[in-house]
Structures are given as structure tokens and as C-alpha cells.
Amino acid sequence: MPLHRRMTLANAPVVTLTLVLLNCIVYLFLQSGDDRVLRRARDYYIQSQLGRTEFPAYESWLRDHPGSPDGAQRLKAMQMARPDLKIAVIQSDHAFIAALHDDRVVVPADPGYAEWHTKRAEFERIYDSTFTSRHALRFSHVEPGRMFWAMFMHGGLEHLLGNMLFLLMLGLLVEGALGPWWYLGLYLAGGLGASFATVAWHWGDQGLALGASGAIAALMGAYCVIWGLRRIRVFYWFFVVFDYVRVPALVLLPFWLGWQLLNLWLNSGANIGFDAHAGGMVFGAGSAWLLRRCGRVRDAFVEEDEREEQRECHARAYTQALEHIGKLKIAAARHLLERIDADEPGQLHVVIALYRCARYGGTPAQVDAAAARVLSFPATTPPEIRELKAILDDYLKACAGVPRIAPGVLLRLVRLLWRTGAAADAQALLHAIGRADPSLPALPAAWFAFSLHAPEASPQRRERLEYLARHFAQSEFAPKARFLLQQG
Template sequence: MLIIPAENAVNWKRPPWVTLSLMMVCLLVFLFYQGGDDRKFEAALEQYLDADLLTLEAPAYEDYLQREIRFSGDAQSVLELQEFQQLQEDNETFWLAATLLVDREFYQYLQENRDLIWAPAERSHWLEQRVSIDEQWLSRMSAYQLGLIPAELSLYSLITYQFLHGGWGHIIGNLLFLFLLGFTVEKALGPGRYLMAYLACGALSGLMYTGFSMGSQIPLVGASGSISGLMGMYVAIYGVQRIRFFYFLVVYFNYFRAPAIALLPVWVGKEIYDYWYAGSTGIAYMAHAGGLLAGAGLVWLLGKSWLQVKEEFFEPEEDEQDARFTSAYAQAMASLGRMEFDLAWRQFDALRERYPERTIVLEHLYQLAKLRPDLPAYRDLSRELMADAMARRQPEQMISVWQEYLSKGEAHHPLAVEDHNRVMFASLKHHDLKSAEKAFERMRSTADVEMVNEACRLLLAEFEKHQMEPKVRHYRQLLQNTL
């Protein structure tokens, strides 16, 4: 059964560039760097068969498997021996040779015991040919150059192995899961931290695999450890929140909701169970388990510092926000239509808290507050609407709100000097000299001398520009009187 989280949809207005880049790098590495592996292996196989090494190694391989069965009781070795014997009965020379060539642990066994297995002449021939095949072809294959080999662990291979894959089925499956999980985690952490966490999970996954495969010569390749890390981070980010999961069982599929973190022990338990009981499938179960634990552990340990989830991650997407706003706005407008002004006020006020950038809500609140100009709310909303108009570069609306307030609310709660000063500046910029003079007169009685003088100079300069001599004389006289 397959279970994957499915809580989010991709926002293509803000594409997950790091996830898409990781997918592209994996694909390019597979196509152009690993593309020569088949040719190298075919050349190795041809040289192997031409040198008749199968005749030398086949009996040794049977002894090797029987030895494993006697000393370790390994059921997998029994199965491998049966399959090998069946290939011999069917005279499948190609597959017999391929089986021996790719078994690196058997190759190591031959190197360590060649003096006991063959006579000097056979040993000399084997050494000459097999070492040549290994050095010229096999060791140059991508998995042995940049894959993670537990017996030869290196720091760089903890990163490079994450971008190699074993075939088309392997890479397609991994890229699909990388996309399904990556875009959500990238949105939560941000591009830079997401990339570092992804690589760290892959490295920790590789270390856990190495710990359970000490001395192994079999290389580990693939992004599945890193992707398991994304799964661990995904559920740790959501924690106990109930989210949607998609599941697939044979031909049946559906969704269910559950606390996100509840799936972590299920996934880890499945990987550990498969490690012990699934047999040899070529799947690195402990790498998957390590990735899951690494991803969840990183979020829990660093979730309040380096890996802190961005606040906007839990906000609804724009389309969902628009739908919610439209619904709540319609309810508030319906209350207005029924003249239930107190209810409409509460509804618009709630909308203002959730959607502070929606000017239309502010305008409705302003209109409702205007019904009671004697209350401070009318002054406060007038100032907010004036500031909003200036922010949107609409000085006409700012002046209009100011003039309306003067006629309705100024007598109850006067505006501050700074409000009149801003109106005067906006009026001058908009060449509304009448409103500018009116704002100046409002601020003149309460503003300090420096502010009055500066405002007077601005008015004087503007009237001089328009060659309005009576006004010029008036403001020049005012300026002289205050100096």
C-alpha cells in the first residue's frame, strides 16, 4: 500500500524553482553522465565472455553461495543459488556472466581467496583479465565513481549519490515523489534552507545505510533517501494538524485525513519491516528509514531557528482567500441591505482584520462610521482612508475625505496638525490651491512657528509661480509677521 501526503496544490504563480532544478539536475546527470554506463557494461561483458572467465568463476560462485548458506543460514543466498543453478540449466550464458560481474562482494571474495580457488596458471589468467575489466570498464561506471559505497565511504559521495539513478523506472519514480513533496516543503522553508535541508537529509540517510551495510561493496544510488527526508519534514512541519493523505491499494485509491505526524512511525516501521523480511529487492530500506527520521529530526531540532517555517506558509492560497473573502463580503453587504448596521459593522471589521489590504472594506467601514460623526471611530477611519488614498497615489480621494470630515466630524474630534499639513502638501502637488489654503488655515492656529513658516513659504512660491500678485502679497506679509 502506498500512502503520500496531499494537502497542498502547486501555486504556479510562484513556482518551486529549487525542486524543479533538482529534478532537472537528476535528469541531466542520468541522460548525459550515466548515459555511457550501458556501453561500458556491455564492453565489460564482452571482454568477460571472450576471456572465458565464466568457466573459472561459475564453480567458485556456487561454492561462495553454499558457504554463505552454511555459515550464516542466509535465506537470500539459498534463493540466489537456486536462481543461478536455473540459469545454468537453461544455458543463459549472458545472464550468468552479468550476475557474476555485478556482484562486487563475490569479486572481493575471489580476490581474497584466489590462491585457494585456482591453480597458478588459471589464477594468472583470471588476474590479468578480471583486473583489466574492472579497471577499464566497471570502475568507470557512474555508480562506482560517484555512488555511495559503504566499504569506501567518502564525504563527497554522501552528496553525489543523491543525483544518480539505476534506470528509467528508478528515476521517474523518484522525480515524481520529489515533485509531489518538494514543492510543499520548499514553500514552507524557502529556497535556500530547503536545498540545504534536502542535501542534509540525503547525507544522513546515506550514513544510516552505511551503518547497516558496513563493509559492503554494493553502491547506493538515488534520491530516495533525500525524498524520504522530505516526507519526514513534511509531516513534522504540520505536526498534529489533520491533513489529507492519498493512498493506493492494488486498484483502489482514495483520500483520508489524519494527524500528519501519526504517519511517521507507520512509514518508518514499514521500511524497517521490509529491511528484515522483504528479502533482496534492491531497495535501500534503511536509507529510506534514515531519511524519514533525519527530515523529521531536523525540523524538530531546528524548527525554531534555522529551519523555521515561514509564517505565510499556513495562509490559504490566493484563490481560496478570494473565495473566502467573497463569501464573507456578500454576508456583510446583505446585512447592509437589511439596514442592520451594527451587524454589518462587526462583519466588515472582521474582514478588515483578515484582509487589511482590501481598500473596499475600509471604505465600507468609513461609510458606516459616518453615520455617527460624533464618535472617534469616524475620525480614525477618515485618517486611515486618507493615508490609504495617498499610498495608492490618489490625492483627489484624500482631499475629498478630508473636506467631508471637516463638514461632519471636525467639530466633534478635530484632526491633528499633521493631517492638515499632509493635505496641504497633496493639494499643492495636485494644483488644488483652494484646498491648500484651507488646510493652511486649519493648521495655522495650532502648529508651531517653524511648520507655519515652511507652509507659508510653499504657498508663496506656488502663487508666485502662477503670478497671482494679491495672494503673493498676502503670504509674504504673513511670513514677515511670523519672523
């Protein structure tokens, strides 16, 4: 059972949920009247006294055909069960019913044949008027309508719930990987493919088949091929042993398919569609291979599990790196952080931790490079800006107030600070840039823009314009500053 993706509003499988709803509607509403019809058929059977002829005839049939795998249990039921259960036992033996139809049990030469035949025909008319009988897949018949309906019908509530559980788990994954329309096509075609496998396997037999498990098996085969050798988390059990394990998805295919084929061989009388499961699985695997070759698989969705696993691994490594920094094991911390940074570059908390490594155990050049990388981060939120401001303050202390990194990085940070209301910090940084490179061509423009950011006629604007006019008197912005000062 693959259990490696949680369902959220963002990845809700709309088609899968619709299929689940359709299956529930068919069972709870369209098939819900079957019990009433079967009770009417049972009552007619008892009232017409068909059992006087068929009960002893069936017991004789069972004794004359001892090869049936459950013949002993059927014979015991016919000897001890209530009449309604005996009717169910007879109707579930398709070989016996076929013999009845062929007049090999009650033969035309029998004195009561005509009366029996009329009553049996009326009973079957009532019995076969159920929704299930009219729409379920029939062995030895190629009927597309019944093949379609059968994949939305179920033989009981437990059958329905079990199938819908697997449909939800697999549908979440396969629909996300293929998109809604290709997924729907795969599901319906897989169900039809499973139906053809059932008809082929049971050709010449009598009986009915129904259930969504053939289409779901197609999803299982498709899932294995789509995820391929990617490791996925699965839940397994073996008698009383159960656990979670990570294995390549493709490894599940021979286990799933082999289990169906083994049961098809050993448990052919279990009334479970192992043939449909195997056929659907092979069809789904082949279809998924073609869809992948045609580029219809959404690799971004499929790879999300690996990215999530990588994020979890990086989170553990980051916590360990912080512990190393706290113990001044700088080389070990840097090794972990650089590995995270190589896999997922551009994470602020990681580049800040790398700055701490350089600060506590690096050369001045390494400190400058690490600080430049942090201060170049495209911060947009107040918490990120505060993080950058804290690193800036620490870096200015490290370089005695004279920064050694590229002025463009610092000027961008100046604009970020004043636009977020940290005017005093922006002004302090402008002074620091001036101390590092008083002739920087971009510095007068930065001071002029910073001055205009202050309200008109405010002391702050006047102070900044005077500083610009005095310290950058030869720049093109000095006359502009003096003009604005004259205007008040």
C-alpha cells in the first residue's frame, strides 16, 4: 500500500473523488433495490415449491460431480441450511444452473418437466430483474455496456469500501502524475481491459463479475511504471509482521502481479477477480509506459516526494550544523551547510549560517564574501529584512565600520532600509559606504534619493541635502540640493 503523499486542498484528486462518488451512488441507489427483488424471487421460489424438485436434484448433482473444490460444503449446506440459503447455494453454482438450462438435470421426459420449466422461467425472470443481473459483466460474452457498468458496481459494502480505499490512495498519486483527463482515460480503459481479461479467462463458463478492482489494478500497474526506480514509502504486512519501508516503486509490480497470478492458480474458486486484477495491472503498466514515452507524465509532481525527502534530510542537517557552530566545530558545520546550499541554493537561513561559519572561523576575505552573499539576498518580508539588518550590524563591527564588499550590494540595502522605515539605519550605512569609498560615483545619487524620501520641509530632508551639498559639491546633485534648500 503506497502511503507517501498526503491529500490537501492543493492536490485534491477531483476525478478520483468523482469516481468514488459515482461508485457509491451506483451501489447505494441503483443496486439498493436488488435485495427487495431477490426477496420477491425467493418468496416465489418457496411458494411455487421449486425446491421439491431442485433441492434433491442438486444434492444428487453434487454427489455425481465430486470434483468441485467446495462441493462438500455445498452438500452440507443443502442438508442442513434454511430454504433461503439453499436457494442462494444453488444460484451460486453456475455449472449446475447451466446444466438446468440444458435440461441435463430435469429432463423433458420427466412427468413434471413442463410445470417445473414454467416455474423456473418465472423465478429466473424475477431473479434476473435486479440491477446487478442486468448490468454486471457476463462470462463468455463481449458486451461493452456491461463491461463499462461492471466497473462501477460492487457485491457488498465491504467490497465497496475496500476498493474505494485503494482508489483514493492510488488515484491521488496517479491523477496528480497524469493530470485529470489522461488519468480518467487510463482508469476507464484499464477497467475495460480488465473486463476483457475476465471474459477471456472464463470463456465457456457461466457467471457474473463486477467491481472497480480491475480499473484500480490498472492504476497500480501505472503507478509502478510512472514512479519507476524512485523510492517510495509503503506499508506492508506479512501475517503478524507489519511496518513501513522505502523501496523503488517498480519493485512492487512483480509482487502485486505475482500475487494475483499465484491466487489465480491456487484459489480459482474464491470468487475473487484475480484474472481482472492481473489483466488490469498489465494494461495499466503498458499504458503508463506509453504515456511516459509520449511526455504525458508530470515529472514535477512525481519528483515532489524526493524533494520532500530531501527537505527533511536538509532540515536535520541544518539543525546538526547549528549544533556544530554552537560547539565551534566550524569545519563540520560548513561541510553540512555547503551540501545543503548546493542542493537548494538561495535559502536565507543557510547563507546566514555560512556567514556565521566565516565569522567564527574564516579569513577576512571569507567574511566579506559570506556577508556579501547574505546582504545580496532579495529580501521582501519584514522578518527577512531584520535578518539582513542584524548581519549588516555584525559585519560592520567585524570590519570596524568600513565595509569591504561591493558598494552596489550596500546601496541596494540602503534603498531597502529606507523604504521599510529604517531611515536611521539607511543613513548610517550611507556614511559607512562613504568612509569605505568617498569617491564612489553612485554615492551622491543615493544621498539625493535618500534626501527626497524624507517629508518636504522636514529637518531630516534639510539635514541630508546640506550634507550632500557640502560633501559632494562637485557632483551633479549638489546644485539640485542647494536649489531645494533655497526653496525652503
